[in-house]
Amino acid sequence: MIKTLDQLPAGILDVNAEDLYRYVENHTLVHITGQIKRPLFISILQHGDETTGWDAIKALLKNHEAQLPRSIYLLFGNVEAASKNLRQLDGQPDFNRCWPGLHRQKNTIAKKMAFITDMMAQIKPFASIDIHNNSGRNPHYAGINSLNGEFVNLASLFSETIIHFTSPDGIQSGAFAQFCPAVTIECGMSGTADGIEQTHTFLENLIRLASLKEIPGIAEHQQVLNIFSTVKIKPEISIGIQGETKKQVDFLINDDLDYLNFHMIEAGTVFGQTANDAIPMPFTVTDQIGHDITERYFEQTGNEVRLKQKVVPAMITQSIRAIRLDCLCYFMHPLSH
Secondary structure, eight states: OOOEESSOOTTGGGSOGGGGGGTOOTTOEEEEOEEEEEEEEEEEOSSTTOOHHHHHHHHHHHHTSSOEEEEEEEEEOOHHHHTTTOSSOTTOOOGGGOSSSSSOOOSHHHHHHHHHHHHHHHHOOSEEEEEEEESSOOOOEEEESOOOHHHHHHHHHHOSEEEEOOOSSSOHHHHHTTTSOEEEEEEEETTOHHHHHHHHHHHHHHTTOSOSSOOTTTGGGOEEEEEEEEEEEOTTSOEEETTTOOSOOSEEEOTTGGGGTTSOBOTTOEEEEESSTTSOOOEEEEETTOOBOHHHHEEEETTEEEESSOBEEEOOOOOHHHHHHTOSEEEEEEEOO
């Protein structure tokens, strides 16, 4: 079903993400033995243009060439897309929407993900880490699917900023949360030095821990935000970024919108402008179970699309491709855990 290795191919630690396809296939799983046998599961490059995971793993493994403090199962995701510096190739599904969830998919990728999940459920890793980047300006943060103390402690090792989310369906951390503490870490823009360093430090600390039940010194800093809705652009609405798009489109997104990520923004905040008053609302806002709640959060005033009540946005992106493949952003509110 998938290719499994008991060591990394020779020379692989000397190449960047775009050359990994020369050494491994999509969904290659490598078991690297360490001193502590209960393994850490690490998933990288589920989106091919998010390379911080590989850069941090290279630093970690080069730092422990003799022996790792803890065994690792390392899953390579979409190395084919990485070779083109793309999130995914045309015709491919989003790899991080194909894991077992409420609605099991039946495509080839989903079958591989189910196989890996069943395999790891038997092994019961110490923890599961899925490493990602954002295409917009965001702080480094951790996402969890459970408010169990071990999940929050695991997330806190990476960042004081933690989000709790239960959708979208079919994500890696959601699948693995059924049998071990699992986290998605978001390391800023792909390839930035601070994101690589923070991720490397997080992994160095994690592979030495004996337990996630109590971690002195971090509990007082834990802040959890809950994602309660997703903001998408309607597929029939043509879009562009203010100042970047030269041709006329239905809706121009403000060019500084991603500066609002992880800040409480007030009612009346303008998200963008339609080309004329006749163009309908460009957004669809849905809650975690799929109900349309657009009218609660957006209104059109002339050709401006404005927020109706204050929210905390996350993952606003300025990438048209990412908006079309996924969404514009998510809305959150603070949560006491």
